[in-house]
Amino acid sequence: MARTQPVSQWATDFNVLDSAYVADPFTIWDDLRGSCPVAHTDRRGSTWLPTRYDDVVALAHDIEHFSSLEVGVIPLAVEVPVQDRVLPYGLPPISADPPLHTWTRRLLLPWFSHHRVEGYEEMTRALCGGLVDSFLAEGRADAAADYAQQIPVRVIAYILGVPLELSDTFTGWVRDVLEFADDPDRRRRGATELLTFFVAEVARRRTEPGDDLLSELMQTEVEGKRVEESIVLGTAALVLIAGVDTTWSAIGSSLWHLAAHPEDRRRLVAEPELMPTAIEELLRAYSPVTMARVVTEDIEFEGCPMKHGDKVLMNFPGANRDPDAFEDADRVILDRAINRHVAFGSGIHRCAGSNLARMELRVALEEWLARIPEFRLADAEVTWAGGQVRGPRTLPVVFP
Amino acid sequence: MKIRVDPEKCQGHARCYGLAPELFDVDDYGLASVRGDGSVPAALEDKARLAIANCPEYAVEALPD
Numbered sequence: 001m002a003r004t005q006p007v008s009q010w011a012t013d014f015n016v017l018d019s020a021y022v023a024d025p026f027t028i029w030d031d032l033r034g035s036c037p038v039a040h041t042d043r044r045g046s047t048w049l050p051t052r053y054d055d056v057v058a059l060a061h062d063i064e065h066f067s068s069l070e071v072g073v074i075p076l077a078v079e080v081p082v083q084d085r086v087l088p089y090g091l092p093p094i095s096a097d098p099p100l101h102t103w104t105r106r107l108l109l110p111w112f113s114h115h116r117v118e119g120y121e122e123m124t125r126a127l128c129g130g131l132v133d134s135f136l137a138e139g140r141a142d143a144a145a146d147y148a149q150q151i152p153v154r155v156i157a158y159i160l161g162v163p164l165e166l167s168d169t170f171t172g173w174v175r176d177v178l179e180f181a182d183d184p185d186r187r188r189r190g191a192t193e194l195l196t197f198f199v200a201e202v203a204r205r206r207t208e209p210g211d212d213l214l215s216e217l218m219q220t221e222v223e224g225k226r227v228e229e230s231i232v233l234g235t236a237a238l239v240l241i242a243g244v245d246t247t248w249s250a251i252g253s254s255l256w257h258l259a260a261h262p263e264d265r266r267r268l269v270a271e272p273e274l275m276p277t278a279i280e281e282l283l284r285a286y287s288p289v290t291m292a293r294v295v296t297e298d299i300e301f302e303g304c305p306m307k308h309g310d311k312v313l314m315n316f317p318g319a320n321r322d323p324d325a326f327e328d329a330d331r332v333i334l335d336r337a338i339n340r341h342v343a344f345g346s347g348i349h350r351c352a353g354s355n356l357a358r359m360e361l362r363v364a365l366e367e368w369l370a371r372i373p374e375f376r377l378a379d380a381e382v383t384w385a386g387g388q389v390r391g392p393r394t395l396p397v398v399f400p
Numbered sequence: 401m402k403i404r405v406d407p408e409k410c411q412g413h414a415r416c417y418g419l420a421p422e423l424f425d426v427d428d429y430g431l432a433s434v435r436g437d438g439s440v441p442a443a444l445e446d447k448a449r450l451a452i453a454n455c456p457e458y459a460v461e462a463l464p465d
Binding site for chain 2: 057106109110113114115116276280337338339340341342344346347348350354355358
């Protein structure tokens with residue numbers, strides 16, 4: 001099948017799900033920047049892959065020619081009947097352009113303001129500490145599956161007001177939708193179960209409203225009218241889908257780096273005041289999220305003839321490794337002073353949950369390092385997920 | 401030194417607030433603003449320069465003297 005054939009030419013037939021790209025996209029971006037900085041493929045419809053910082057930022061800001069109506073890196077190979085019926089607007093604000101984007105984003109932002117996020121820190125810290133304590137005596141752990149994967153989903157469930165006990169189920173749905181996007185049955189099943197769940201949660205809140213995000217979205221009035229239920233559902237699904245894989249991947253990649261680079265780990269333990277710049281640097285070097293845009297009318301961009309309906313992958317991770325934008329771009333420098341990274345995007349779609357993600361990443365690293373300052377990669381395979389979100393899925397580590 | 405945040409450019413990355421909460425605030429919608437009239441005490445000028453250099457949207461700027 002053409003979608004999964006090995007890649008021979010990255011410039012003209014790239015594949016973000018290729019195992020070489022998932023394992024090490026960095027050298028591929030470096031090669032492309034020097035030869036063909038905006039790559040192309042027809043594997044899943046005509047799709048472009050920019051690799052330079054300035055190009056990615058310019059694309060993100062040109063919302064007139066590059067729409068967010070399709071943000072999935074891997075286009076749906078099949079229809080999801082429930083999704084099409086229940087979510088005519090997709091997952092606003094991420095899948096919307098202005099004006100829908102503008103007002104739906106304003107509904108969401110206060111829930112992730114830095115004031116609100118401070119309020120979620122205590123719960124996050126207790127969660128992280130408890131997780132480390134559960135495997136501390138064993139001298140080994142899977143830092144991805146036993147730790148990173150367990151954190152954001154519970155914080156998001158708490159904010160949404162849905163049962164924390166269902167965290168593993170939520171994680172499964174999100175992985176079905178984001179990580180197994182090339183498996184239509186799995187993707188359809190995950191999306192359908194996730195939406196069916198939220199439909200029931202919304203129904204329950206009609207008679208038993210709470211003070212959670214979902215209840216408040218249902219109560220909100222915009223210009224004198226209640227927000228449409230399809231918008232409430234789409235936004236709630238977005239918070240879950242966008243708030244789980246992403247931050248879990250950032251935590252996992254950061255722990256992978258600290259396991260594999262003892263000099264950085266020891267420095268961060270010895271100089272905890274470096275944590276703020278270290279967090280930004282780890283976000284830059286291992287940015288998890290690639291988004292997509294769809295071309296609204298034929299346009300030439302950097303010499304590339306982009307056609308109406310083409311996809312453009314918003315390669316924020318690649319932009320953050322561009323040596324023209326960052327000195328020593330492929331080196332992690334924990335006290336990097338100048339770091340205009342775009343791990344959370346650029347322009348009007350800047351990640352609405354960035355304050356929360358930063359807090360979770362910082363607290364997860366602090367609680368781990370406080371208990372396990374010395375650890376290294378175990379003699380076992382590290383596996384990575386890629387595509388829309390890149391991060392380790394198994395990360396076996398050992399500690400004395 | 402005097403600084404400002406361009407509200408047309410700010411997208412709420414909150415990098416300025418993270419680096420220099422003494423100089424910036426961010427509202428519930430992510431929009432950053434300078435505290436007071438934007439005058440930077442001499443002791444905080446390095447932090448102000450860092451905030452300018454780290455904004456992904458080039459929204460923080462020094463005003464001409």
